[in-house]
Amino acid sequence: MQVSRRQFFKLCGGSMAGTTIAALGFTPGVAMADVRSYKLLRASETRNTCPYCSVGCGILMYSLGDGAKNAKSDIIHIEGDADHPVNRGALCPKGAGLLDFVHSPNRLKYPEVREAGSTEFKRISWDEAYSRIARHIKTDRDANFVEKNADGVTVNRWLSTGFLAASASSNETGWLTQKFVRSLGMLAVDNQARV
Amino acid sequence: MSIRIVPEGELTQAAGDIPPLLLPDPKTLYLTRAQRLETLADGHDMADYLRFCARIARAQHALVAEHPLALPARDAYFAECARHGLPPLGSSAWPRDQVWQDLLDALLGKLLPGTTGVIADTIMALQTQAREDRETLASALLAGRYDAVSSADALFVWAALSVYFSQLASQLKIHAIAEPDESRHLCPVCSQGPVASVVKIGDKDGLRYLHCTLCESEWHMVRVKCSNCESTRDIGYWSPDDKAVAVRAESCGDCGSYLKVMALGKDMALEAVADDLATLTLDAAIEEEGFVRSGINPFLFPGS
Numbered sequence: 001m002q003v004s005r006r007q008f009f010k011l012c013g014g015s016m017a018g019t020t021i022a023a024l025g026f027t028p029g030v031a032m033a034d035v036r037s038y039k040l041l042r043a044s045e046t047r048n049t050c051p052y053c054s055v056g057c058g059i060l061m062y063s064l065g066d067g068a069k070n071a072k073s074d075i076i077h078i079e080g081d082a083d084h085p086v087n088r089g090a091l092c093p094k095g096a097g098l099l100d101f102v103h104s105p106n107r108l109k110y111p112e113v114r115e116a117g118s119t120e121f122k123r124i125s126w127d128e129a130y131s132r133i134a135r136h137i138k139t140d141r142d143a144n145f146v147e148k149n150a151d152g153v154t155v156n157r158w159l160s161t162g163f164l165a166a167s168a169s170s171n172e173t174g175w176l177t178q179k180f181v182r183s184l185g186m187l188a189v190d191n192q193a194r195v
Numbered sequence: 196m197s198i199r200i201v202p203e204g205e206l207t208q209a210a211g212d213i214p215p216l217l218l219p220d221p222k223t224l225y226l227t228r229a230q231r232l233e234t235l236a237d238g239h240d241m242a243d244y245l246r247f248c249a250r251i252a253r254a255q256h257a258l259v260a261e262h263p264l265a266l267p268a269r270d271a272y273f274a275e276c277a278r279h280g281l282p283p284l285g286s287s288a289w290p291r292d293q294v295w296q297d298l299l300d301a302l303l304g305k306l307l308p309g310t311t312g313v314i315a316d317t318i319m320a321l322q323t324q325a326r327e328d329r330e331t332l333a334s335a336l337l338a339g340r341y342d343a344v345s346s347a348d349a350l351f352v353w354a355a356l357s358v359y360f361s362q363l364a365s366q367l368k369i370h371a372i373a374e375p376d377e378s379r380h381l382c383p384v385c386s387q388g389p390v391a392s393v394v395k396i397g398d399k400d401g402l403r404y405l406h407c408t409l410c411e412s413e414w415h416m417v418r419v420k421c422s423n424c425e426s427t428r429d430i431g432y433w434s435p436d437d438k439a440v441a442v443r444a445e446s447c448g449d450c451g452s453y454l455k456v457m458a459l460g461k462d463m464a465l466e467a468v469a470d471d472l473a474t475l476t477l478d479a480a481i482e483e484e485g486f487v488r489s490g491i492n493p494f495l496f497p498g499s
Contacts, residue, residue, distance in 0.1 A: 005380040006388045006423050007339050008452055008487040009497045012479035018498015023347040025313040026244040028475065035479045039436040043443075045419045060419065082401025083213070083417045089401040 047081060049168040050095045054191055056168060057095055058084025075102050137161065137184075145185060162188030197376050198383035198414055201277045203368040213402060216371035216383055219411035221361040225256035231469040245473060247314075248494040251354050252469075254305040258298055258358045266366040267292065273369075280374075284363055284385045286337040286409060291359070295333070296326050299355035306351070317347045337387070337409075346496040353409070353493050360385055360410040371414075377425045379416045382407035388490045391455040391467045392422060392445070403456065406467035408493050421447035422454055423489040432456070433481050441465055442474045444481045452489035453481055468493060 011019055012035075016028045043064050050057040058081035065073035078098045082089030091098075101107070111129035112121040124132075144160035163186055165177045174191070181189045198215045229252035236245035276283045300322065307318045321329070332352050335343040344352070364384050371383060381388055382405075389405035393413070404413035405422055420427050422445070429448025434440040441461035446453040455474065457465050471492050478488060491497070 006452070006489045007341075008489055009491060010482060010487055011495065011497060012475065012482050016498075018346060020346040020350045020494065020496045021241070021244055022498075023313070023345060024244075024247075024317065024350070026241070026247070028241060028244070032476070032479050035476055035483065038476060038480045040433050040480050040484065041436050043432040043434070044430070045432060047419060080401065081418075082399075083403075088213075 043076070050091065050098065051166065051168045052092075052094050054167045055086060057081075057087035057091055059091070059095065059098065075099065078102070141184060156185045157187055158185040159187060161186060162190070165189065165191045167191055197280075197374045197378040199277075199280050199372045199374045200283055200367075200369045200383055201372060202273065203370055213373070213415055214371070214399070215373045215415045217404060217413040218367060218384070219361045219365050219407075219413075221259045221358065221365050221411065224361070224411055225252045225259065225358075228466050228469050229253040229256060231464060231466040232472070234464070235469060235473040239473060241473070241475065245469075248469075248472060250306065251302075251350070251494070254302050255354055255358050257305065258301055258355075259362060262294075262298055262301060262358075264294060264359065264362040266363050273367075277369075282382065282384055282386045283367055283369065284360060284410060286356075286360065286385045286387055287334070289385075291330075291333065293326070295355055295359035296329060298358050299329065299352065302355050302358070303351060313347070318351065321348060321351055341491070341497055344496075346498055349496040350494065353496070357409055357411065357493060364410040364412050373415075379405070379414060380423050380425070382410060382412055383414050384412040385410040389422060389454065390490055390492050391457060391471045392416065393465075393467050394418065394456065394458045394460065396459045396463065400460075408468075408491055418456075421445070421450060421452070423447065423452045424450040426450065433477070433484070435477070435480075442470055442477065444477055444486070446481065446484070446486045450489075451486055453486040454489050 012032060015032060016022050019028075021028045041064065043062055046061045046063065048059050048061055050059050060079050060081045061075055062077040062079075063073050063075045076099075080087050080089040080091040080095070111124050111126060113124050113129070113132065114121045140161050141158050145158050146155055149155050163177070163181045166173070169177070169191065177189070177191070200216070229249045232245045232249035232252060236242040236249065239245055273283050275281075276285070281288070303318050303322050307315065307322075310318060329352065332344050332348060333356055335341075336349055336353055337356070341349065367384070385407060387407055387409040390408040392403050392405045394401060394403045401418075403416055403418045405416055406413050416422055419430050421430060424447060426447055426449040431446045431448070433444040433446060433453070434442075439461060441459075442455055442457050442465070444453045445456045455471055455477070457467060457470055459465060462470075472494050475495075482488075
């Protein structure tokens with residue numbers, strides 16, 4: 001990155017004195033007077049990858065608020081990224097509905113559990129969620145892990161549990177997923193979040 | 196990515212690729228600009244200036260019809276440019292024909308009637324100025340030495356140079372290839388800077404093109420990226436308090452510059468130069484935020 005490549009100009013300071021408009025006798029003053037009543041709004045556009053499936057379409061997310069001035073940031077629009085080589089700006093109906101997905105009141109924001117026999121979900125802490133998941137994994141693996149097959153060949157596999165990872169993961173996340181899943185002997189793994 | 200220009204026929208573009216370069220159509224663009232300026236002038240605080248610029252654009256349109264230029268047969272020159280990855284009409288290096296001075300005289304002749312005061316004085320002074328002196332003005336402007344030329348003279352000299360370069364650019368027999376380096380801050384045809392960028396609709400929906408301030412070519416640049424320093428870290432989009440606005444300023448927190456980006460999808464009638472000029476209040480407001488502009492408008496030269 002080169003910091004200054006083109007020339008920079010300040011046009012509007014000092015009532016535009018010296019610029020073509022002023023030099024030819026026109027008065028930009030009225031337009032400039034507007035500035036005081038002019039409320040500037042800062043928005044951002046952020047590249048991201050659609051979270052739905054393994055096609056990995058590029059999206060542009062528009063948001064308001066610059067994050068610095070205590071302003072509440074809010075995503076106002078999502079569209080396909082025309083520069084992205086995968087989708088060239090196109091989105092499927094699910095991707096095109098991402099804005100509603102982001103703002104959905106039904107979105108899961110914290111771990112919940114429905115105990116066996118209960119009809120109600122109750123909120124639990126992340127720590128509790130992790131402990132319970134780990135407990136389930138351990139119990140199931142201890143019960144169903146296959147060390148050797150019928151011929152006595154070592155196979156070290158665990159077939160009774162599968163793993164659903166995210167579609168829009170980075171390469172590093174994919175590496176971690178693979179390490180975690182295979183080290184447990186798990187064979188069923190999917191990175192497709194189509195469910 | 197820079198855009199490398201090679202002779203036509205050397206390479207063809209794969210289907211589905213983003214066209215890196217759109218050559219201008221001088222037969223329509225000045226008229227479109229004039230009409231847009233006239234539309235924008237209605238009820239505008241700067242109506243008189245926008246109408247005056249519309250007159251210039253109409254005169255430029257007439258010049259294209261009355262003084263059609265043929266691209267000089269400089270095949271060896273173009274081949275050499277292609278070999279070294281240089282713009283074919285690099286505006287400082289290109290050997291300008293005297294014909295641009297004829298264009299300037301014709302332009303001034305069209306504009307003088309009906310003008311008074313400083314404008315008439317400026318036009319008449321340029322008309323009587325020696326050709327060598329006007330050549331010096333042109334060279335200074337094309338080299339970016341705006342302080343060497345009065346901003347009033349610059350308007351007319353640049354308008355004639357634009358008609359000259361846009362006609363040559365429109366006739367180039369070339370292919371543009373996207374190269375994997377980062378240098379798209381200047382026009383790949385004539386090496387001048389952009390006036391603004393436009394996000395297209397239709398078959399180029401959502402793609403952003405920078406609009407050359409001289410030869411009127413348009414070249415592709417990925418969105419959400421500073422068009423000056425190519426940083427993507429801290430890009431802001433500034434607009435009046437209205438989410439659906441078509442013209443916004445794209446600022447970069449790294450190099451501290453901004454340039455406007457215009458969405459045709461929000462206003463199909465917009466035109467880069469006209470809409471840039473008609474939104475000077477946005478320039479004033481974003482200057483207050485501490486950003487500086489990284490391109491000139493052909494109808495608004497900085498003070499010397």
